[in-house]
Amino acid sequence: MIKTTYAKGKVVAKTGNEVMAEAMRQIAPDVVAAYPITPATEIVQIFSQFVADGLVPTEFVAVESEHSAMSACIGACAAGARTMTGTSSQGLALMWEMLYIAAGLRLPLVMAVINRALSAPINIHGDQSDTMGARDAGWIQIYSENSQEAYDNMVQSTRIAEKLQLPTMITTDGFIISHCMEVVEILPDEDVKKFAGEFKPERYLLDIKRPYTLGAIDLQDYYFEHRFQLADAMNNAIPVILEVAQDFYKTFGRKYDLYEKYCMDDAEVALVIIGSAAGTAKVVVDDLRSKGVKAGLIKIRVFRPFPAKQLAADLAKLKVVAVMDRADSCSGAGAPLYTDVTAALYSNANAGLPLPKVVDYVYGLGGRDIDLDHFHEVFARLEKIKAGGPIGPVVEYINVRK
Amino acid sequence: MKAEEHKLTAKELPVGDILEAGTAVAFKTGAWRSIRPVWNAQKCIQCMICWISCPDTSIIVKDGKVTGINYDHCKGCGICAVECPKKVCAITMEAEKK
Amino acid sequence: MASLKELAKRPESFTGGHRLCTGCGAGTIARQALFAAGDKPVVVTSATGCLEVASTIFPFSAWNVPFFHSAFENSAASCSGIETAYRSLKKQGKIADDIRFIAFGGDGGTYDIGLQSLSGAMERRHKMLYICYNNEAYMNTGIQRSGATPRGAHTTTAPTGKVKTGKDQNRKDLTAIMAAHDIPYVGQTAVGYWNDFMTKVQKALEVDGPSFINIIQPCRLGWGYKPEDTMVLGRLAVETCIWPVYEVVNGEYKLNIKPKEKKPVTEFMKHQVRFKHLFKPENQTLLNEIQVEVDQRWAKLLRLCNEQPIA
CATH class of the missing domain: 3.40.50.970 (Thiamin diphosphate (ThDP)-binding fold, Pyr/PP domains)
Incomplete structure (x- = not known):
């Protein structure tokens, strides 16, 4: 912030x-x-x-x-x-x-x-x-x-x-x-x-x-x-x-880091996101916080080099993470930010540290809006997963007419 | 024959693909030759045509005059012998000895 | 142009020890261009290609002047960036030297993939000389046809075969395309005429604006001839009027070399493996057509230069 x-x-x-x-x-x-x-x-x-x-x-x-x-x-x-x-x-x-x-x-x-x-x-x-x-x-x-x-x-x-x-x-x-x-x-x-x-x-x-x-x-x-x-x-x-x-x-007088941590101190569910949509997502985080949901957000500022070590440490404390990708890699296995975030988390697995569950959302391609309701939908799913619900498809496409 | 070369490490190399000027002089291409040019000082009229035509900078000049052939770099193409004026014929090509 | 004796007292800017093929005239072109540039410092760029690859195999560089390479299609754009940096830093008093700029490219990097970048740099009037050393095909990748390959020549992507006789089309006239950019100096010449080439380089570097020289440069592997004949073939291209030596100075055409007799194209072709198939009886018509094309182009150039045909 x-x-x-x-x-x-x-x-x-x-x-x-x-x-x-x-x-x-x-x-x-x-x-x-x-x-x-x-x-x-x-x-x-x-x-x-x-x-x-x-x-x-x-x-x-x-x-x-x-x-x-x-x-x-x-x-x-x-x-x-x-x-x-x-x-x-x-x-x-x-x-x-x-x-x-x-x-x-x-x-x-x-x-x-x-x-x-x-x-x-x-x-x-x-x-x-x-x-x-x-x-x-x-x-x-x-x-x-x-x-x-x-x-x-x-x-x-x-x-x-x-x-x-x-x-x-x-x-x-x-x-x-x-x-x-x-x-x-x-x-x-x-x-x-x-x-x-x-x-x-x-x-x-x-x-x-x-x-x-x-x-x-x-x-x-x-x-x-x-x-x-x-x-x-x-x-x-x-x-x-x-x-x-x-x-x-x-x-x-303005502070910058590799990424911005928004309401992350005690967060249990969080988004990892890049760019302007973080502004919209923060409004949803605020709203959820007012309702007692321990929601948070990480907004990547420096993507290259990728702050893998720092992210892995910060994400380790979470229960469920949704990575928000405003791009697709057409790999059939998740978009760019998702693959980097999950690769970073694997160092936690190697070190025996806790691992959050992670899902990927591809959103906003070609300027398609993502609004408050969409972020609410994402957080609602994270909450369900946190409560022991099924993960479902790891890579989701949001706000697209399928 | 390849020049003796200490292969630098990433730390020793200058940052980026930087290479000092003119370092190719250390690389010998003379072994490429199957025939070699032989320059005859007596016949040479110092027209310098061989020198300006040589693709391998292998005609040695001193004070603006041809003084010989640089066999470290000469690849034995024979351009110098062909370009040398017909009536002068100061450069002849001979088989390279093994 | 200074005499060869005077030039020989100057330091060499292109060293031996490069890995161009035995008898390759590209080395001669680089040396002559740098000698012609004279005492003023030059910065050189090159497109990816034989000259660049063979002269800069790490850690051995044959260039005794600042030399820059980045990619295939952008020798002109790179050079325009360097020249712009020069103008900016000079204007701001950050550098003092008077520096000149030469960009090299082969025919592939100039006629084809680099044409847009060259055209842009010329249109923007960067003060730089672009030299195309033209060996009429993609020689560095193994003799593929280019926009500079003449009709009938065998290349590995327009080969001769049971139903084909090499490249079907004639080359484009790049020198004319450059002249159409209305730049102050355009020259065409051949390896084997050191005085003409070096005079052209000198003139080109003196003009206030961009300049272009197209120099034909036989490739002994791609053309198929004996290495000692590089200069001979350059001259035969001129004597057969296949590759006329001329210049366009501020729009005025001038023929620089008028052969005493106009030799038939076969005099140039017969020394080269790439044209060998054209001498078969069944290809006589094609050979005749090539001669007619050369004659037409030559006649057109003579008109532009206000010259009479060779008697």
Whole structure:
């Protein structure tokens, strides 16, 4: 939960896209290369206006595709420029090849991703299929519940990326957050600038006095070591993300963790959820609490690296958990968040720790609403399972006409 | 022949796929040859055509003049011998000895 | 262009010890391009392909200049990103050097999969030179047909067989496509003309905007010829008018090399295994058609260059 201890900045009414663009203006990267795609278009559109008005020193490249957007960003970042971009859905899918390369070359670019369903059928609304598909690309993934979080996560993004030398994506749900106006505290320009600091890469291509080759072909004798470096960086990323969050808290007064625990202290049944629907679910948790139900919620903020150890410890205390996936993996065995949560819990089994019962819900695909009644339905089932009722189908699809 | 190579660990390697410039000089491709170019200093008119045509940077030059062949890298393609002006014929190809 | 003697005093930017095939002209192209770039520093990118793979097998790089590779279809986009970073950092006073940019790509990475990225970079006017080293097929993956493969050539995905005679279609004219982008400099040349190529590189790097050079580069495995004949075949492509050497400077066409006599296409083809089947009596008609096509293209180019036919 966001707890504003003091307001340092300006409180304004803005959309998710507007505040992400604001954060980009304040960070003022050296290069932005981007291509329009609904619902992320506005971010780069607003940002190009900042460029046109001379508010940032950024060179903006309006490339001819997302593949080239990511390629140009990778080139620019390798050249020594702090580089940012934004995309969504099909755009992210077209970048796929380059996402892995950005991570493999250890280039700390930052990308705002507005979560949108993947085709087919074509759909422009919010679900998390796009970034969930990119979960193994080697990028840090940080999800946001609302515009304030989207803004704050963007402010923290370059620090995280550059310290870890890992590309980082900050996401929000398409339309629900990207186009919805909310009250957001925008921090003072100079404070954000100071917080972000300077990008000082150890090696960069434009350093012509120290020429080097980047992107060489690795065969059987080196590829594994380079990929191990990447795995190692991801394995060690959590302390850095927390350190940046801690500094953000000290500087600006808003607290962030790997995930948010809502009413979890004595919870027996809980949801694990990502993104904007957590807001709706919290209302239901409050309602159930008022009725004496020990309901709780965990909202994942950092999905990559996956906070498996921490989650396993927190979930061990529960009786029943519903994992809420706004994406499907079409694996026939549960959606992405579910498989990661249950894999994390297996370490409890190995360690002889208690294990909650876990079910998976796929919800909200293509922007389909999930409302209070649906969350009540989920909690009602968890309560029944807690009372010894049958688990039923492990993977359920909610609010779909079957 | 492969150069002696200490294979670095993930910790020792620079972060990312970074490789220092020009390190291929340490890699010898001379063993690829079945025929070798032999340069005749007396016949050579220093036109430098062999040097600019060589794909393997294997014509040795010093102070702007050809002084020999780098057999560590020369793969024995014979381009230098073909490009050497017909009337000059300062480079001939000979069978590589086993 | 400086004399070869002067050039030979400059340091080599592309070393030996790379793993290009014996007699592969791609190494020559890389060396000549970097010598032509002169004293000013260059940053090089390359598409995935023979040149990139053979010159950067970890931990051995043949590049003595900053070199970057990321994927197959995006040498131009990568280079445009690096060039943009340069403009940004230079504008902000974060770097001082004057740096130039060269992107390499083979014909597969340029005519086909990288065409969009190249077109975009040229349209956006990044100050960079793109050099297509064109060996007329996907040689790195084992001689598959590309948009640059000429009609009648045998490749592994348009092979000759009982009912087929190699590739059915002629190649597209990429140099003309690039000229249609109205960029300040477009050049076409062949391996075997070091002076023409290096002069073109120099001119291309001097213009204020994007530039493109298409250089034909025989592949001894894919074309099937003796390794020592790489330069000879480059010149035969020009002497038969199959691959004319010309440039388009600010929209003005200029023929740079006019052969003294126009040799028949068979003079170029007869040295190559990929065209061997065309010399069978039953393929005489096809061979004639190829000659007619070459003649038509040549006549069109002469008109564009305001040149008279070869006497």
